[in-house]
Amino acid sequence: MKILVINAGSSSLKYQLLDMDDESVIAKGNCDRIGIGGHIKHTTFDGKKIDEDADFPTHTEAFEKLVEVLTTGDAAVISSMDEISAVGHRVVQGAELFNKTTLATDDVIQKIDDLSELAPVHNHPHALALRACRKVISESTPQVVVFDTAFHQTMPEKAFMYGFPYECYEKYHVRKYGFHGTSHRFVSQALADAMGKDIKDLKIVSCHLGNGSSITAVEHGKSIDTSMGFTPLDGVLMGTRCGAVDASAVTYLEKKLGLDPNAMSDYMNKKSGLLGVSGVSNDHRDVLEAAQAGNERAALADSMLQYEVKKYIGSYAAAMNGLDAVLFTGGIGENSDDFRAGVCHDMEYLGIKFDDNANKGVRGKLTKISAPDSKVEVWIVPTNEELLIARDTKALVEAMK
Ligand code: AMP
Numbered sequence: 001m002k003i004l005v006i007n008a009g010s011s012s013l014k015y016q017l018l019d020m021d022d023e024s025v026i027a028k029g030n031c032d033r034i035g036i037g038g039h040i041k042h043t044t045f046d047g048k049k050i051d052e053d054a055d056f057p058t059h060t061e062a063f064e065k066l067v068e069v070l071t072t073g074d075a076a077v078i079s080s081m082d083e084i085s086a087v088g089h090r091v092v093q094g095a096e097l098f099n100k101t102t103l104a105t106d107d108v109i110q111k112i113d114d115l116s117e118l119a120p121v122h123n124h125p126h127a128l129a130l131r132a133c134r135k136v137i138s139e140s141t142p143q144v145v146v147f148d149t150a151f152h153q154t155m156p157e158k159a160f161m162y163g164f165p166y167e168c169y170e171k172y173h174v175r176k177y178g179f180h181g182t183s184h185r186f187v188s189q190a191l192a193d194a195m196g197k198d199i200k201d202l203k204i205v206s207c208h209l210g211n212g213s214s215i216t217a218v219e220h221g222k223s224i225d226t227s228m229g230f231t232p233l234d235g236v237l238m239g240t241r242c243g244a245v246d247a248s249a250v251t252y253l254e255k256k257l258g259l260d261p262n263a264m265s266d267y268m269n270k271k272s273g274l275l276g277v278s279g280v281s282n283d284h285r286d287v288l289e290a291a292q293a294g295n296e297r298a299a300l301a302d303s304m305l306q307y308e309v310k311k312y313i314g315s316y317a318a319a320m321n322g323l324d325a326v327l328f329t330g331g332i333g334e335n336s337d338d339f340r341a342g343v344c345h346d347m348e349y350l351g352i353k354f355d356d357n358a359n360k361g362v363r364g365k366l367t368k369i370s371a372p373d374s375k376v377e378v379w380i381v382p383t384n385e386e387l388l389i390a391r392d393t394k395a396l397v398e399a400m401k
Contacts, residue, residue: 002026002083003390007090008129010121011035013062017070017077017084018390025386027070027077031062040065048075059125059132067136086142087133088393090182090385091126093119094147095173101150101392103400104130104143112145118173119231142400144393151181154222159319162230176234178226180208184216185223186388187329187381192221194366195325195377203320205313208383209339210330211239211282215309217316225319227312233269236308237301239282242272243308277301284332284339306342313343317350323376326352329383335363344369344378351375 001021007014013031018024029042031054038056043049050069056062070078078084089104093115102108113127126145133143152160160176161169168174184206191206192199199221206216213236216226227235227244237243245268254264275282278301280290290298317323327333328340337359344354353374358367362380370378 001085001394002078003393004084004087005090005386005389005393006087006129006133007386008059008125010125013059013066013129015066016386016390018387020390020394023387023390027075029066029069031056031065034059034062038062038065040069042069042075044075044077050075059129060135063129063132063136081137081141084137084141086144086393086397087137088144088146088389089126089130089133090148090389091145092122092148092179093177094145094149094153095177096153098145098147099150099153101144101146101396103396104145108145109134118177142393142397144396146182146389146392148179148181149177151185152176152178152216152223152226155224155226159225174230176226176229178214178216178223179228179232180212180214180216180226181223182385182388183208183329183383184214184218184226186385187327187383188216188218188221190366191325191327191379191381194368194379194381197324202324203317203322205316205323205326207309207313207326207328207333207343208330209236209305209309209328209332212241213238213305213309213330213332215312215316217319219320225316236312237277237305238273239284240270240273240275242268242276274301274305277304284336288336288338302339303342306339309343310347313347314350323350325377325379327379327381329381334380334382337361340369340378340380352378354378 003018003020005016011034016028017026019026025045027044032039034056038054040054041051054065067081069075071080091112095115095118097111109127109130112123116124164174188204188206189199192202204218206218208214212232214226214228217224233241235243259267274287278287278298280287280298287298287301291302313326332339340359341356344352353371355369355371359369364382367380368377369380
């Protein structure tokens, strides 16, 4: 069974075509610059490449191009779109309406669009892409939506409520939703498999650390708390996002800097975080390089992030009344040995005995990095959100038969 996975943004359409018989990637790429020009980058499993300008006034033309490169020319990998059994779409915000992977009916697509107020950057483009996909790819090919928020819908009220007056939740749906759910679900299950344990018997802290970062407490396979909140701005310091701050600092800075709410939102989402503190870059590698060259603010930004991650691990161990494993994933979590060591050192009191030799130099590989006699296991678990979307899509279409 072949599944096409789509991750649509306002000006881009990332895609992967997977063969679910062996879960291999047949082709992948990105249609970029939608609405402002157009460019496609396409790579096939056997190394054929397309890298060319195109004309993408809307997502519809991007889908038409995608169909063209998949089915015709030198880099074609299928002879007709009929070979694709279903399309799985990543959707960022499902709020309380969607707690699981769902078939994208007209009503579901409209609801995704209606949730745009909660996720303006993401949900409307997702709805545009879903509608464009419907136009270009046959109606008989099911489209499925996998929500970033769905995994976190198991959080108890005491974890997802904020201390605002209750009506803010009732009237405006202001609560913690959490994000990166597809990744946390994938890696926590992969960790349980690697440990040879049933996920229902485990208490895991999953640290997804990349350009955007979130930490999730996964108790017996369910998210019971997570660091991102109403939006992906909450939690730890990120590439350009400030993470959790005292809300009063926001209103104070609005006044001091003369910023309106939109400009303040930009300030917190695009100018803060590693970039804002270090003054060097939003990219963790650049920040580390600068820190090693003696830049004190870069060293500070890195140590702030390490410290915040460490605190989340401790607090989630408390929330779960125990801890069996900690996992690192995402660009920083999978690749930076110094970062992982910085977080996990001096946590013996919690049962973490880190193995520096096992950790050293490991990048993007499923690896145990705690000592054999560590009470709490620590692992690097590479994430693969596209694969989970494809697995969910396959399961849903098979259940429909
Ligand atoms: P992601 O958003 O998951 O793609 O992660 C991107 C982040 O991972 C960027 O900040 C990168 O600098 C960081 N990253 C990737 N490789 C490394 C590395 N070897 N050391 C430190 N950070 C890395």
